[in-house]
Amino acid sequence: MSKINLKNLASExxxxxxxxxxxxxxxxxxxxxxxxxxLEKAKELGYRANPYARYMRHHKSKTIAIVIPEMVNSxxxxxxxxxxxxxxxxxxxxxxxxxxEDAQKEISIINHLQNGRVDGIIMSLSxxxxxxxxxxxxxxxxxxxxxxxxICHEIETVKITTDDFTSGFIATxxxxxxxxxxxxxxxxxxxxxxxNKRMQGYIEALTKYDIGFDKSKIIKCNTDDKSNYRQIxxxxxxxxxxDGIFSSxxxxxxxxxxxxxxxxxxxxxxxxxxxFSNLLTADFLNxxxxxxxxxxxxxxxTAASQLFKYLDKKRMEIPNENIIIKSxxxxxxxxxx
Amino acid sequence: MSKINLKNLASExxxxxxxxxxxxxxxxxxxxxxxxxxLEKAKELGYRANPYARYMRHHKSKTIAIVIPEMVNSxxxxxxxxxxxxxxxxxxxxxxxxxxEDAQKEISIINHLQNGRVDGIIMSLSxxxxxxxxxxxxxxxxxxxxxxxxICHEIETVKITTDDFTSGFIATxxxxxxxxxxxxxxxxxxxxxxxNKRMQGYIEALTKYDIGFDKSKIIKCNTDDKSNYRQIxxxxxxxxxxDGIFSSxxxxxxxxxxxxxxxxxxxxxxxxxxxFSNLLTADFLNxxxxxxxxxxxxxxxTAASQLFKYLDKKRMEIPNENIIIKSxxxxxxxxxx
Numbered sequence: 149m150s151k152i153n154l155k156n157l158a159s160e161x162x163x164x165x166x167x168x169x170x171x172x173x174x175x176x177x178x179x180x181x182x183x184x185x186x187l188e189k190a191k192e193l194g195y196r197a198n199p200y201a202r203y204m205r206h207h208k209s210k211t212i213a214i215v216i217p218e219m220v221n222s223x224x225x226x227x228x229x230x231x232x233x234x235x236x237x238x239x240x241x242x243x244x245x246x247x248x249e250d251a252q253k254e255i256s257i258i259n260h261l262q263n264g265r266v267d268g269i270i271m272s273l274s275x276x277x278x279x280x281x282x283x284x285x286x287x288x289x290x291x292x293x294x295x296x297x298x299i300c301h302e303i304e305t306v307k308i309t310t311d312d313f314t315s316g317f318i319a320t321x322x323x324x325x326x327x328x329x330x331x332x333x334x335x336x337x338x339x340x341x342x343x344n345k346r347m348q349g350y351i352e353a354l355t356k357y358d359i360g361f362d363k364s365k366i367i368k369c370n371t372d373d374k375s376n377y378r379q380i381x382x383x384x385x386x387x388x389x390x391d392g393i394f395s396s397x398x399x400x401x402x403x404x405x406x407x408x409x410x411x412x413x414x415x416x417x418x419x420x421x422x423x424f425s426n427l428l429t430a431d432f433l434n435x436x437x438x439x440x441x442x443x444x445x446x447x448x449x450t451a452a453s454q455l456f457k458y459l460d461k462k463r464m465e466i467p468n469e470n471i472i473i474k475s476x477x478x479x480x481x482x483x484x485x
Numbered sequence: 486m487s488k489i490n491l492k493n494l495a496s497e498x499x500x501x502x503x504x505x506x507x508x509x510x511x512x513x514x515x516x517x518x519x520x521x522x523x524l525e526k527a528k529e530l531g532y533r534a535n536p537y538a539r540y541m542r543h544h545k546s547k548t549i550a551i552v553i554p555e556m557v558n559s560x561x562x563x564x565x566x567x568x569x570x571x572x573x574x575x576x577x578x579x580x581x582x583x584x585x586e587d588a589q590k591e592i593s594i595i596n597h598l599q600n601g602r603v604d605g606i607i608m609s610l611s612x613x614x615x616x617x618x619x620x621x622x623x624x625x626x627x628x629x630x631x632x633x634x635x636i637c638h639e640i641e642t643v644k645i646t647t648d649d650f651t652s653g654f655i656a657t658x659x660x661x662x663x664x665x666x667x668x669x670x671x672x673x674x675x676x677x678x679x680x681n682k683r684m685q686g687y688i689e690a691l692t693k694y695d696i697g698f699d700k701s702k703i704i705k706c707n708t709d710d711k712s713n714y715r716q717i718x719x720x721x722x723x724x725x726x727x728d729g730i731f732s733s734x735x736x737x738x739x740x741x742x743x744x745x746x747x748x749x750x751x752x753x754x755x756x757x758x759x760x761f762s763n764l765l766t767a768d769f770l771n772x773x774x775x776x777x778x779x780x781x782x783x784x785x786x787t788a789a790s791q792l793f794k795y796l797d798k799k800r801m802e803i804p805n806e807n808i809i810i811k812s813x814x815x816x817x818x819x820x821x822x
Contacts (some may be wrong), residue, residue, distance in 0.1 A: 211580075220559075220765065229556045232583055236590075239604065243548075244581040246569055253573075265578065389556065405769050427766065432742050434771030443585045 152193045161189050172289065173264075190288065191281075211241040212243040212455060213261055213446075215271035217249045217298070222426040223444045224272070227296065230448025231270060238456055247274040249371050255282040262289045267459050270451040273298040275337035275371075292458055292466050296451040297442075298340050302466035306454045308447050310475040311411065312342050315440045316349020318477050319422045321395050322438070324357050326483050328392030328420055332365040332383055346396050346424070364388065369400045376400060380407045384419070391419055398425035401437065402418075420483040424475070437480030443473045489530045498526050510601075510627065527625065548578040549792060549799075550598055551785075552608035554586045554635070559735065559763040561609070561782045564633065567785025568607060575793055576606075576796030584611040586708050592619040598628045604796050607788040610635040612674035612708075629795055629803050633788040635677050641805035643791045645784050647812040649679050651734075652777045653686020655814050656731050656759045659775070661694045663820050665757050669702040669720055670736040683733050683761070701725065706737045713737060715746045721756070728756055735762035738774065758819040772818030780810045 158168040163186070171178045178186075189195075217225045228244065235242040243266060247254040254274040259282060261269060269286070271293060280300050287293055288338035292305065299307040323331050333350045336343050347366065354361050362366050367383055369376045380403055382388055395401040401423035408415055413433050415421055424440040450471060457463045500523070508515045509522035515523075548672040551568050553561045556595060565581065572579040580603060584591040590699075591611045596619060598606060606623070617637050624630055629642065636644040660668050670687045673680050684703065691698050704720055706713045717740055721727055732738040738760035745752055752758055752772050762776040787808060795798045 219569070220562055222557075225557055225562065228581070229583070232556070232581070241580055241597075242582075243578055244565070244569070245579075246566070260578075277525060402766065402769065410739065429764065429766045429770060432739065432771055433769045434773070436771070 150247060152195045154195075155187075157190060157195050158194060160163075161186060162194065186297055187285070191285070195288070209241075209264055209267050210239065211243055211266045212452065212459075213243040213245060213266045213269045213271075214270060215245045215247060215254070215257055216271060217247050217274045219246050222428060223297070223424075223442055226426050226444035227272075227448035227451075230445035230450075232448075233454035234449050234456065238460075240456075249275045251276040251278065258282045258286050262286055264293055266291065268292045268294070268440060268455045270294045270296060270448075270455055273300060273340065275340055278339055292455065294451050294455045294466070296343055296447050301341060305466050306451075306469050306471060308451050308454070308471045308473065309342065310442045310447070311472050312345035313349045313352075315424070315475045315477075316346035316394070317353045318349070319346075319424075319440050320350045320353035321356070322479065323392035323394060323420055323422060324353060324359070326416075326420055329359060330365070330369055330388055330390050330393060331359075332388070332390045333394035334367050334369050334380070334393060334395040334397075334404070334423075336369060336396045336400075338368070343396050346394075350394055358378040362388075363389070369403075373399075373403060376403050377407060380404050381411065384408070384411060384413060393419060393421045393422070393423075395423035398423050398427055398439075399439075401425065405433070405437075415482050416485050420484055430478070430480065433482075438480045438483040439478045440475045441478050442475045446473055489532045491532075494523075494530060494532050496526060497530065498523060509625075524622075528622070532625070541778075545655055546578075546601055546604050547576065548580055548603045548604045549789065549796075550580040550582060550606045550608075552582045552584060552591070552594055552606060554584050554609060554611045556583050557570035558759075559765060560634070560779055563781035564609075567787075568786075568789040571786050571789035571793065575797075577793075586612045587791035588613040588615065590716050595619045595623050599628055603628060605629045605631070605792045607785075607792055609632060609633055610637060610677065614675055615676055621723045629792065631788050631792045631803070633784050635679055638678060643788075643806050643808060645788050645791070645808045645810065646679065647779045647784070648809050649763050650686045650689075652761070652812045652814075653683035653731070654690045655686070656683075656761075656777050657687045657690035658693070659814060659816065659820060660729035660731060660757055660759060661690060661696065663729075663753075663757055666696060667702070667725055667727050668696075668702055668729035668731060669725070669727050671704050671706050671717070671730060671732040671734075671741070671760075673706060673733045673737075675705070680733050683731075687731055699725075702727070706740075710736075710740060713740050714744060717741050718748065721745070721748060721750060727789035730756060730758045730760075732758070732760035734773075735760050735764055735776075738762065742770070742774075753822050754821050767815070767817065770819075775817045775820040776815045777812045778815050779812045783810055 154165055158165045168186050171183045232242050245257045251274055254277055263404055280302055283293055283303055294306045296308040333347055351361050367379055384407055393404050401421055404421055413419055422438045426441055426444045430437040430439050458466050490503055495502040505523050508520045569579050582594045588611055591614055617639055620640055631643045633645040636646055670684055688698050704716055721744055730741050738758055741758055750756055759775045763778055763781045767774040767776050795803050
């Protein structure tokens with residue numbers, strides 16, 4: 149079969165087109181077993197809904213969802229603020245879901261959202277997700293997903309990020325230009341594209357300045373604050389003589405502040421710290437925190453606007469497009485004496 | 486008519502009970518004009534839905550809403566986190582709405598939520614709301630509302646607050662015990678019960694320590710950061726010789742930090758600052774910020790749990806009850822040298 153369409157799919161299943169279509173839309177008229185059979189066959193044959201059919205359908209829930217990995221983080225807050233402003237403008241409701249960095253929770257939330265509950269989703273991946281089939285299924289089920297920040301390269305849709313590679317490079321170069329030679333990178337998760345890109349920027353900057361890249365200086369942090377504290381303490385008391393920290397997210401930078409205070413390590417005299425962060429209090433920290441500040445509000449608003457271009461039927465299909473909005477280096481007391 | 490019930494209401498309107506009931510539930514079977522007529526008459530006669538009837542109805546949306554005045558605030562964040570954890574447990578969706586402290590937006594959101602979109606609401610009032618009829622209408626329309634933090638005394642429901650009066654007293658006493666005599670109070674809005682109670686605690690502490698209460702030391706801040714900055718600057722350069730600031734919310738305390746930095750006023754040597762705040766970075770500010778830390782997560786979880794007691798039909802009606810969860814004074818560098 150050259151290209152699988154609804155007709156082929158129905159014929160393979162020996163069901164009527166109408167039944168298959170309803171099953172794919174999770175209609176209450178179709179029984180659970182039939183739905184399951186249809187979905188499995190659709191997956192097996194790689195069936196994707198016809199974009200024209202999608203375009204023709206009505207968006208009735210007047211609701212979009214935002215799915216984020218955590219709540220207590222200044223970046224996601226500002227993203228929600230941006231997305232909410234656009235949703236309000238469009239007279240849409242905004243549902244909020246938090247995966248707590250848990251792949252199982254993310255899968256259950258995405259499955260939950262496929263019964264006409266929402267017209268579309270904007271989301272940032274959980275750091276523990278390795279398989280993306282729940283996301284492709286959701287899109288095949290006619291619920292479009294737009295990614296921001298932690299995106300999924302494998303899925304064809306609009307992805308909104310900041311210039312993570314360049315920012316990672318600039319952050320590391322900033323540390324080097326301020327005298328650091330032994331720079332550690334605090335990684336959030338090797339599963340995440342943003343983490344990879346920030347780290348590649350870090351490695352690229354080290355290379356440019358002829359500083360050898362040492363894998364032992366990549367510290368894999370996680371959601372357990374105590375374990376992160378122990379790891380960073382071990383790093384700072386170890387033989388590597390770390391004089392610079394580039395943290396992929398703000399939480400680990402704050403943990404580093406904690407460790408430095410407890411070990412009486414002076415920032416920025418003995419160690420310099422930079423991180424990706426949208427903390428409104430960065431300026432007031434002791435010392436004030438040098439940040440790569442992301443255009444968080446704009447990223448949220450852009451993600452929502454891109455979704456509405458499709459929901460408002462100004463666009464037939466969501467293009468496979470990367471939208472990159474630049475971050476800004478805000479040099480403050482944690483890197484500059 | 487001694488007590489208005491559905492039957493009386495229907496007879497007044499010369500409509501069938503079924504039509505009136507459907508109109509009150511915003512059924513699609515009833516035309517707009519009829520609905521309007523029914524709602525107006527119900528309001529005029531002070532009709533309230535029968536609690537037993539309410540108890541019997543089905544909660545079908547499996548969704549609750551949280552309505553908050555602003556997003557970029559550590560307190561509301563943690564409340565959402567708490568509410569979300571309970572909603573997830575109950576397999577419910579959580580819609581989030583931000584009023585941006587705008588009474589008109591609050592009214593439009595609450596009206597929006599009355600078409601079966603949600604089973605119930607937990608909310609904190611916007612600071613500019615003066616009339617509560619949109620809220621009573623919503624409750625009469627069978628969508629229960631539970632208040633937290635910024636509550637509405639006039640409405641009979643569960644209200645979850647912290648011990649605002651006592652905390653206001655403790656905060657002010659803490660400043661006095663650390664040597665302050667000219668203490669200003671930064672008020673968020675005289676419309677809000679929390680603000681009144683915090684201020685009453687402030688006045689009570691002044692009285693206990695024989696410090697005269699001076700109305701000019703109550704500074705009415707608002708949502709305009711620049712205007713707040715100017716007001717606080719004027720206060721700190723004025724004749725009052727302010728040596729202590731008690732801020733009703735964290736935003737104004739951060740603005741005070743800004744003013745002090747610009748005017749080179751030393752905290753805590755020349756001025757001491759305390760505020761209600763749940764900032765995770767309070768410890769890392771320069772100087773670290775003394776806070777009245779509210780049990781935000783617990784308040785959100787309690788608000789949601791109280792709502793579910795009713796939605797799960799463990800309870801026939803929502804009682805008129807004040808639940809008070811205590812805050813904690815966290816003494817830090819901004820008040821203690």
